Amino acid sequence: MPILNNLMQQLVNGLALGGIYALIALGYTMVYGIIGMINFAYGEIFMFGAYAGLVLALTNYVNVYTALLGATLITMILGVVIERVAYKPIRRSSRLSALISAIGVSIFLSSFMVRVKGPNTRGFPTLFENRIFEIGNFQITIYQIVIIGVAGLMMLGLHLFVTYTKMGRAMRACAQDKDAASLMGVNIDRVISVTFAIGSGLAGTAGVLAGIYFNAVQPYMGLLAGLKAFAAAVLGGIGSIPGAMIGGIVIGLTEILGITVNLSEYKDAFAFAILILVLLFKPSGIMGRKANKKV
Template identity: 45%
Template sequence: MSEFLQQIINGLSLGSIYALIALGYTMVYGVLRFINFAHSDVFMAGAFAGYYMSRGFEFTLPGMHKKALFIFKGLPQESFLAGSFVLLGSMAICAFLGILIERFAYRPLRNSSKLNVLITAIGVSLLLENLAQALFGATPKAFPPLLPSKSIHLGPLLVSTNQIGVLLITFVLMMALQYIVRRTKMGTAMRAVSFNPTAASLVGVNNDVIISFTFGLGSALAAAGGILYALNYQSIDPLMGVLPGLKAFVAAVLGGIGNIPGAALGGLVLGLVETFVNGSRFSSYTDAIAFAILILILLFRPEGLLGKSQVEKV
């Protein structure tokens, strides 16, 4: 029994990370009806931004030996304050990155076929991965523990402060997202644009602004996911986004692409399933599970767990 509960906690903390990434896929799909394959690299960029910030921006370009910037030298590395600073800073940087990607890669293609945009997204993804390799080097870097790491006994359970941090931060971010999408003017406009961009422009909504906002929001969540992932695995590299990104995409489809609560649910379900498979004698198939789920869901319930089936408009 306690092992079961333990696995649930492990699964939820893995699933939270998938969910944070999946939200970005699903929100962008909601407003633009395409899969932003560069999203997984924004996740990677989030982890790297966190890495360099936590080292006080001790950032050296290849061939350059001077440290470029120091900000919070005096701040103790493993403190709640430094941790939230790194998290929020990285989210802001990635929000900006996401907005730039949309502005320069996708917006010029707004009226061209979906296939062109999709191919561009793959191009942007390759660009970011290779750019990161050129800038940061291809060898994995050790990610510093931003939170004081301790293990806490909760009855028979052993929970790390990292896991608590991941669950707590994910919960707070999801509540914040829910508030933005349900209660604010921008959020209402996002849902309106997602339902009918033409009608939204007829009430005075500048669709471009809403689309930028959506990319910023999704990218900030991916950055948070990247940092939480890096905290858990303590190692980052320029290709770290590829597999979690694909799995988060599966999570978004599982929950119903375009459906925000669906993406959160899909991420958690996928994390749980993977963790349980990992703990069973089929553990070597863990990575295959996500894709088996993708195939099954596309065959039997393409609208996803929470999605509504839609008749394609001609």
């Protein structure tokens, strides 16, 4: 059954790609859920994570786990610093000014990387030998297994964190009503910092995974990846954590599907075409709650 095998193959490829998008999308959706802001700099944090992984990997002392962990930690700190410096002072003003500020941050980060590491695409050092497993007629690489595995584990961890920890409960409370949560003794600043740390960490991890998977790192890689991840978050229903995961995987799968049906020139448009189609029929995304018209 070649068609079935091909389909399985594309499913695996799409899942791996979608896992990367989903990790970035989670950051978008968490920050949006809590402070209602689109943090456009996430794409650049993802890029930063990829470079952090690259630098760590080049030191020869690290294996894949420490590279992942290191990059995650670096981007977590970066995320918190960005929030403190560029977003916190304007938290009370209009969302558009926060958006422009975020865009300023992303311009800064990508041009910073151009300055430090040059504008060219860099290969990623081999952290571990890639192997190909053949199952029937379709193949799965170790890289794909790692990506799907790591992405899955992180999402599970996030779910457990948000559902069962005190901090997670505080985050959910803030998403409902920040002022009320604050009156109940929740430290809003800390919740926001933790949210940024987690979101950025996820994006950083995704960066390293993408670097390994595509064997390419580039200062402007964050832009399109970030936009697609944002599309994924909205597609799933922004503010919803399972929505971001579903959205990421849907976008990944569509993109791979587009390549399979020989429309790879259009691959960057697929994510957005699907997004617009879904929004037209479900204006608040797949998992998004229908905004109630309050009068």
